Each structure stands twice: as structure tokens, then as C-alpha cells.
Amino acid sequence: MTDTPTPPAGAGPAAWTPPTRFAVPGRIAVSNRAAATWQRAVLTDIRRETPRAATFRFAVPRWAGHLPGQHLMLRLRAPDGYVAQRHYSIASPPDDLGHVELTLDHVDGGEVSGWFHTVAKPGDEVELRGPLSGFFAWPGDRPALLLGAGSGVVPLMSMVRHHRARNLAVPLRLLVSARGPEELVYASEYGAETTAVFTRDAPPGVPVGRLSAAQVERLLADGPDGGWEAYVCGSNGFAEHASRLLVGAGQPVDRIRIERFG
Numbered sequence: 715m716t717d718t719p720t721p722p723a724g725a726g727p728a729a730w731t732p733p734t735r736f737a738v739p740g741r742i743a744v745s746n747r748a749a750a751t752w753q754r755a756v757l758t759d760i761r762r763e764t765p766r767a768a769t770f771r772f773a774v775p776r777w778a779g780h781l782p783g784q785h786l787m788l789r790l791r792a793p794d795g796y797v798a799q800r801h802y803s804i805a806s807p808p809d810d811l812g813h814v815e816l817t818l819d820h821v822d823g824g825e826v827s828g829w830f831h832t833v834a835k836p837g838d839e840v841e842l843r844g845p846l847s848g849f850f851a852w853p854g855d856r857p858a859l860l861l862g863a864g865s866g867v868v869p870l871m872s873m874v875r876h877h878r879a880r881n882l883a884v885p886l887r888l889l890v891s892a893r894g895p896e897e898l899v900y901a902s903e904y905g906a907e908t909t910a911v912f913t914r915d916a917p918p919g920v921p922v923g924r925l926s927a928a929q930v931e932r933l934l935a936d937g938p939d940g941g942w943e944a945y946v947c948g949s950n951g952f953a954e955h956a957s958r959l960l961v962g963a964g965q966p967v968d969r970i971r972i973e974r975f976g
């Protein structure tokens with residue numbers, strides 16, 4: 715079952731038939747059943763990304779699939795029945811069937827991220843439901859300009875991986891902000907599509923500073939005919955900063971999608 719779409723403005727009932735799979739800019743089909751059903755997931759691998767972030771790989775045999783950019787709900791259950799649940803973006807691309815990868819920052823004093831970083835081991839079971847939210851999904855059908863900071867790069871990496879896995883020709887650029895090189899998640903995976911910005915320390919020859927208006931203006935000026943669909947993900951502060959720069963550089967507000975982790 716999918717969310718019921720609304721007809722485009724101005725289209726009368728006779729002119730418009732609901733598509734079976736609703737995929738237009740701004741709204742992507744989400745299966746209500748998948749979003750509501752908890753499934754068991756077995757942790758199969760843990761990969762360190764940075765001193766504060768690690769990727770957790772799960773086998774989820776009945777996973778319904780997802781689009782790059784979507785997230786899920788994860789639930790931990792203690793033996794006494796206490797449960798904790800949190801949202802996490804999906805890092806892996808859709809073609810990694812039966813598996814889901816999440817990349818978690820270790821939040822100081824964090825209940826769920828703390829458990830993953832200090833206790834979890836391969837073979838442990840958790841529960842997941844999803845995928846959730848079509849709004850931040852990128853099906854790979856339109857030029858995408860991705861701006862992320864810290865673990866906000868996680869859903870954007872699913873898009874980059876999908877772009878590579880399917881060898882898509884549609885333009886895609888990633889601008890990722892980190893405090894320093896040692897905190898740059900997925901550092902070894904970035905290619906020509908990526909520009910990294912370092913806010914506290916940078917490698918020799920690379921300036922230190924926040925994402926600037928000039929960088930965003932350049933990306934928009936070099937964009938494809940018809941412009942970009944912009945996806946912004948990170949803390950509230952980063953989301954505000956990046957979206958203000960995008961609007962200032964002329965990106966239409968209705969073509970900026972924002973996911974906030976804060």
C-alpha cells in the first residue's frame with residue numbers, strides 16, 4: 715500500500731489517474747505496511763569509519779528495499795522489557811539486497827549509540843522498521859547536489875553508492891563538511907564527485923573554514939541545465955547555514971530538501 719497522492723493543482727478528476735507507484739519530485743512512495751512492521755535484524759559486521767563513528771551491517775532477510783536517502787526506526791529491547799528506539803538513515807545502496815548498513819556517531823552519554831559503540835557485537839539482534847519518509851529519497855532520476863556535515867553524510871552516501879552501483883549518468887555532486895580529516899566519515903570512498911570542507915583542521919594546503927557562499931555559488935553556476943535538486947543533511951546549525959547559502963545563490967526553495975539529525 716502506498717500513501718495516497720493528491721492530484722496536481724488544476725487537474726480535474728477526469729484528467730488525472732493516481733499512478734500505482736507515486737514518484738514525482740517532492741514525494742516518493744512509502745509502503746505503509748513496511749513502515750509499520752518490526753523485523754528482526756542480525757548484526758553481521760562492524761566497520762570503524764572514524765574515532766567517533768562506525769558502520770553497523772545487518773542481515774535483514776525480509777527487508778522490502780529502500781531508496782537512497784530514506785531512514786528507518788531501530789529498536790533495542792532489554793531483557794526486562796525496556797525499549798529504546800531511534801531514527802537512523804540508511805547508508806547502504808538499495809541493491810545490497812537483504813542487508814542494511816547504518817553509520818552511527820558515538821554520542822556522549824547516548825543510550826542507543828553508546829550501546830552500539832561499546833557493547834554490540836556480530837550476532838546480536840535488534841529490530842527495525844522501515845523504510846520511512848519519501849521526502850528525502852533520491853531515486854536517481856534527477857541531478858542532485860548533496861550537502862552534508864558529520865553523520866549527515868550518511869543518507870547522501872547511499873545516494874553516491876547508488877549512483878556508482880548503477881553507473882548513472884545523471885549529474886551528482888557531494889559537498890561534505892567535517893571538523894577535520896580524522897572525522898571525515900567514508901573518507902576513503904570519495905571520488906571526483908566530492909568536495910570536503912574542514913572547519914577546524916585541514917590537510918596541508920587545504921583552507922580551514924565553514925562551507926562558503928562562494929563554494930555554493932560555484933556549484934550552482936556549474937550545475938546542469940534545469941538546475942539541481944538539493945539535499946541537505948546534518949545538525950540544525952548546518953541545515954540552516956547550508957540552506958541559507960543555497961537560497962542566497964539562487965536555488966529555488968522548493969528544490970531544497972532538508973533532513974535534520976539534531
Ligand SMILES: Cc1cc2nc3c(=O)[nH]c(=O)nc-3n(C[C@H](O)[C@H](O)[C@H](O)COP(=O)(O)OP(=O)(O)OC[C@H]3O[C@@H](n4cnc5c(N)ncnc54)[C@H](O)[C@@H]3O)c2cc1C
Pocket residue numbers: 785800801802803804817818819820821822823824825826827828865868869973974975976
Ligand atoms: C531522520 C533521522 C536520521 C538520523 N540518522 C542518523 C545517522 O545516520 N547516524 C547517527 O549517528 N545519528 C542519526 N540520527 C540521530 C539518532 O536518531 C539519535 O538521536 C542519536 O544516535 C543519539 O541517540 P542516543 O540514544 O545515542 O542518545 P540519547 O540517549 O537520545 O541522547 C543522549 C544525549 O545526547 C544528546 N543528543 C542526542 N542526539 C544527538 C545528536 N545527534 N548529536 C549530538 N547530541 C545528541 C541528547 O540531547 C542527550 O543529551 C538521526 C536522526 C533522525 C531524526
